[in-house]
Amino acid sequence: xxxxxxxxxxxxxxxxxxxxxxALFGIGGLFIALVIFPVILFNVKSKDQxxxxxxxxxxxxxxxxxxxxxxxxxxxxxxxxxxxxKSDNGVMVIANHPTLLxxxxxxxxxxxxxxxxxxxxxxxxxLKKVVHxxxxxxxxxxxxxxxxxxxxxxxxxNLLIFPEGTRTEPGKPEVFRRGAxxxxxxxxxxxxxxxxxxxxxxxTKSHRWYQIPERKMHFTIRVGDCLATKPYITKNDxxxxxxxxxxxxxxxxxxxxxxxxxxxx
Numbered sequence: 001x002x003x004x005x006x007x008x009x010x011x012x013x014x015x016x017x018x019x020x021x022x023a024l025f026g027i028g029g030l031f032i033a034l035v036i037f038p039v040i041l042f043n044v045k046s047k048d049q050x051x052x053x054x055x056x057x058x059x060x061x062x063x064x065x066x067x068x069x070x071x072x073x074x075x076x077x078x079x080x081x082x083x084x085x086k087s088d089n090g091v092m093v094i095a096n097h098p099t100l101l102x103x104x105x106x107x108x109x110x111x112x113x114x115x116x117x118x119x120x121x122x123x124x125x126x127l128k129k130v131v132h133x134x135x136x137x138x139x140x141x142x143x144x145x146x147x148x149x150x151x152x153x154x155x156x157x158n159l160l161i162f163p164e165g166t167r168t169e170p171g172k173p174e175v176f177r178r179g180a181x182x183x184x185x186x187x188x189x190x191x192x193x194x195x196x197x198x199x200x201x202x203x204t205k206s207h208r209w210y211q212i213p214e215r216k217m218h219f220t221i222r223v224g225d226c227l228a229t230k231p232y233i234t235k236n237d238x239x240x241x242x243x244x245x246x247x248x249x250x251x252x253x254x255x256x257x258x259x260x261x262x263x264x265x
Contacts, residue, residue, distance in 0.1 A: 077221065091192050117136045176254075188233070200217065
C-alpha cells in the first residue's frame with residue numbers, strides 16, 4: 001500500500017518537476033539572451049573569440065539545466081567514453097535522435113561545437129543575436145546549408161548533426177537522410193558516432209512533455225568510434241553514390257548499436 005502511494009507521489013512530483021524544468025528553460029533562455037549575451041557582445045570584439053565564449057557559455061548553461069533535472073529526480077544519465085568528445089577537432093559528431101532533450105544533452109558535453117538551427121531562430125528578436133554570436137548555421141536554403149557546414153568543418157570546427165533530421169518515430173528503425181554523409185564526404189572529415197537511448201521511452205515525437213513514464217527517464221550516451229569517410233570516396237563513383245553507401249552503412253551501425261567492421265570496395 002505504502003509503495004503504491006509512494007509511486008503515485010513520485011509520479012506526480014516528476015510531472016510538476018518536468019513542467020518546472022521546461023518553464024525554467026524558456027525563462028532562462030530569455031534571461032541569457034537579454035542580459036548575458038549583450039555583455040559578451042560588448043566586451044568581446046573578435047568574432048572568433050565571441051563565438052568561442054558564446055558556445056562555451058551555452059554548453060555550461062545546458063549542463064546546469066540538466067543538473068537541475070537530475071537533482072529534481074526527472075532523469076538520470078549514464079555516459080560511456082564521453083571524454084572522447086572533448087578531444088575531437090574538425091569532426092562531424094552524429095547521433096540518433098530519440099528524445100526532445102538530445103540536443104541539450106550532447107551540447108552540455110561539447111564546449112565547442114557548431115550546429116544547424118532553424119531559420120526561425122535567426123528572425124527571433126530575442127535569440128537571433130545568440131545564434132549569430134555562437135556561429136551556428138541556418139537551414140534557410142539547402143545549398144548554403146551544405147556549403148556552410150563543409151566550410152566550418154574545413155576550418156577545424158566540430159559540427160553536430162542528427163542524420164534523421166527529426167526525432168525517431170517510437171518503435172521504428174532509424175531512417176537517415178543523405179545530408180550528413182554528403183557534408184562529411186565533401187569536407188573529407190571523420191564522423192564521431194554517438195548512440196543515445198532513453199528508458200523508459202519519453203519525450204518522443206508522439207509524447208507531450210507531461211506524458212512521462214511511470215519511472216524516471218534514464219539516458220545512456222555512448223560515444224562510439226570515429227569513422228573515417230575517405231574510404232567511401234572512389235574515383236569511379238559520383239559523390240551522390242558514395243553518400244548513399246555511407247548513409248546505408250551508418251543506418252546499419254545505429255540499428256545494431258555499434259560500428260560494423262566491413263571493408264569498403
